[in-house]
Amino acid sequence: MAAHSTKEQRQGTGAGHRDAMAMRLRAMTEGDLPQVIRIERQCYPQPWPGWLFRRLLREGRFCQVAEVDGAVGGYGVMVVSRQRAHVMNICVAGACRKHGIGRRMLVHLLTQARREDARFAWLEVRPENHAAIKLYRASGFRKTGMRRHYYPARGGRENAILMARILVPRR
Numbered sequence: 005m006a007a008h009s010t011k012e013q014r015q016g017t018g019a020g021h022r023d024a025m026a027m028r029l030r031a032m033t034e035g036d037l038p039q040v041i042r043i044e045r046q047c048y049p050q051p052w053p054g055w056l057f058r059r060l061l062r063e064g065r066f067c068q069v070a071e072v073d074g075a076v077g078g079y080g081v082m083v084v085s086r087q088r089a090h091v092m093n094i095c096v097a098g099a100c101r102k103h104g105i106g107r108r109m110l111v112h113l114l115t116q117a118r119r120e121d122a123r124f125a126w127l128e129v130r131p132e133n134h135a136a137i138k139l140y141r142a143s144g145f146r147k148t149g150m151r152r153h154y155y156p157a158r159g160g161r162e163n164a165i166l167m168a169r170i171l172v173p174r175r
């Protein structure tokens with residue numbers, strides 16, 4: 005587990021990634037929402053509605069953006085409750101992908117989850133989302149089950165893979 009933390013910390017800095025973009029992670033604000041919603045619509049066949057982002061922000065959930073050259077290049081949303089962290093959304097704009105932003109965002113969320121004393125993190129992912137599954141596996145998540153009919157999809161509903169990992173508390 006200690007080795008895992010070390011690896012995550014190295015990944016979290018972006019150091020060593022082949023060409024990490026100049027970016028910073030910061031709290032999402034209402035002012036970011038037009039950009040966030042635009043990216044959400046570009047990236048998902050069934051995007052979250054704007055009201056859901058607004059509600060999560062109002063509830064004080066952990067909503068972060070990756071700012072690239074002054075614009076939103078990606079975002080992450082996580083809810084921590086009863087020592088469990090639910091990674092609800094990680095999304096990187098098409099033009100910003102494969103520069104280490106998704107990985108850094110995930111490390112950032114898990115670091116915050118540990119700060120909030122979470123012992124366990126979990127998420128859902130579409131079975132055909134190979135990029136995301138690879139990212140999650142590399143970050144210590146493993147498949148723990150399936151959620152049937154989890155995602156809305158054209159003409160019905162789609163199953164989700166459930167992935168989870170243990171979190172080691174920060175000392």
Ligand SMILES: CC(C)(COP(=O)(O)OP(=O)(O)OC[C@H]1O[C@@H](n2cnc3c(N)ncnc32)[C@H](O)[C@@H]1OP(=O)(O)O)[C@@H](O)C(=O)NCCC(=O)NCCS
Pocket residue numbers: 047093094095096097100101102103104105106107108128129130133134135136138139140142
């Ligand atoms: C999944 C997603 C967040 C990855 O973001 P990203 O910034 O491009 O990812 P990174 O550059 O940090 O890559 C981290 C790792 O993810 C994996 N990965 C990312 N894109 C990949 C791709 N197109 N194919 C295969 N693996 C990929 C790799 O393991 C990569 O590590 P490596 O570059 O050392 O091989 C991004 O593709 C995305 O926003 N997709 C649309 C939204 C989405 O599906 N979100 C997940 C919902 S569950």
